[in-house]
Amino acid sequence: MPEGQIIRALSSFYYVKSENNIWECKARGVFKKRKLTPVVGDYVVFEKVDDNKGLITEIKPRKNELIRPQISNVDQAILVFSAKEPNFSSLLLDRFLVLVEQANIKPIICITKLDLVEDMDELNSKLKVYEDIGYQVIRTSKLGVGITEIKEVLKGKVSVFSGQSGVGKSTLLNTISPELYLETANISQKLGRGKHTTRVVQLITLPSGGTVADTPGFSSLDFHGINSKELDKYFIEIAELSTQCRFRGCLHLSEPGCAVKEAVEEGQINKERYEHYLEFLKEIVELEERKWR
Known part of the structure; x- marks a missing residue:
């Protein structure tokens, strides 16, 4: 049976790209019984039912998955933030x-x-915090700065763009690949669904290489899927030191022998990042307490 990747999902229809064709597919009822829903990005096996219509019979294992936007098998997330308007x-x-x-x-x-x-030194000082941790930071402007670098990181990868509202994600994508929205419109036309709307998640292949997930962005930024004991894993500089804490399961609050607090005091861990960790931890603990009331 043929295989392909879901590039768009709309209602109960899944549009599967297989070689150069797009198949409009439904999913077998067995997935519903297993509480498994196909999502954009899934690699699937399907059987042909009619001309350009099919039935999804198998969903290949996912390497990762985002819930909102719902998409799987993403290689990287391009987190887009503006230096000004809105402020970083x-x-x-x-x-x-x-x-x-x-x-x-x-x-x-x-x-x-x-x-x-106006003050590039101040901005660079803020961004250096993330570069020192190990994150790649790409600086761009409407004058074309950083566009070549962005194109390079997109090549051969499935990327999802997200970030603050009003930071110019659409402008950035259009600068990276002016053909992107033309391609988006073409897919919408092929599927007979009229104008493209960002309420729909879909994968678009860039002529310059790579695939972009055209999504409405993160519709939720809460921490419902994270518990208080695992939060430190997602602050990579804290995760590296947490194994050196005296007590297993240390939350890095006021526990004796906390290697993380010691590193903050010595300036090895950025104080503001640590304060954000504490703020998020408090939020998660409150969610947990509410859950068990």
Whole structure:
């Protein structure tokens, strides 16, 4: 039986790309019984039912999955934040990083609107915190700065773009590949679904190489899927030191022999990042307490 990848899902229809064709497929009832729903990004096996119509019979194992937007088998998340208008928010960036790390997806930080920055030293100082941890940070502007670098990281990868509202994600994507929205419109036309809307998640192949998940972005930034004892794993610099804490399961609050608190005091861990960890931990603990009331 033929195999392919779901590039778009709409209602109970799944559009599977197999070689150069797109098949409109339904899913077998057995998936519903197993509480398994096919999602965009899934690699599937399907049987042909009619001209360009099929029935999904098997979903291949997923290497990762995001819930909102619902998509699987993503290689990397391009987290797009503007330097100004809106101002760069390290708190919001850290929240995105936790969610992406938890989904086992590689994050790449992309900063837009460099041309609006008055104090570049201040911005670079904030971004250096993330570069020192090990994250790749790409700086871009409407003058074309960083576009070549972005194109390079997209090649051969499935990438999802997300970030603050109003940071210029659409402008960035259009600069990277002006053909992107033309391709999006073509797929919508092929599927007979009219104009493209960002409420629909779909995979678009870039002419310059790679695949972009065109999504409405993260519709939820809460931590419902994360428990208080695992949060430190998603702050990579804290995770590295947590094994050196005296007590197993240390939450890095006020426990004696906490290697993380010691590193914060010595300046090895950025104080603001640690404060964000504490803020997120408090939020998660409150969610856990509410759950058991």
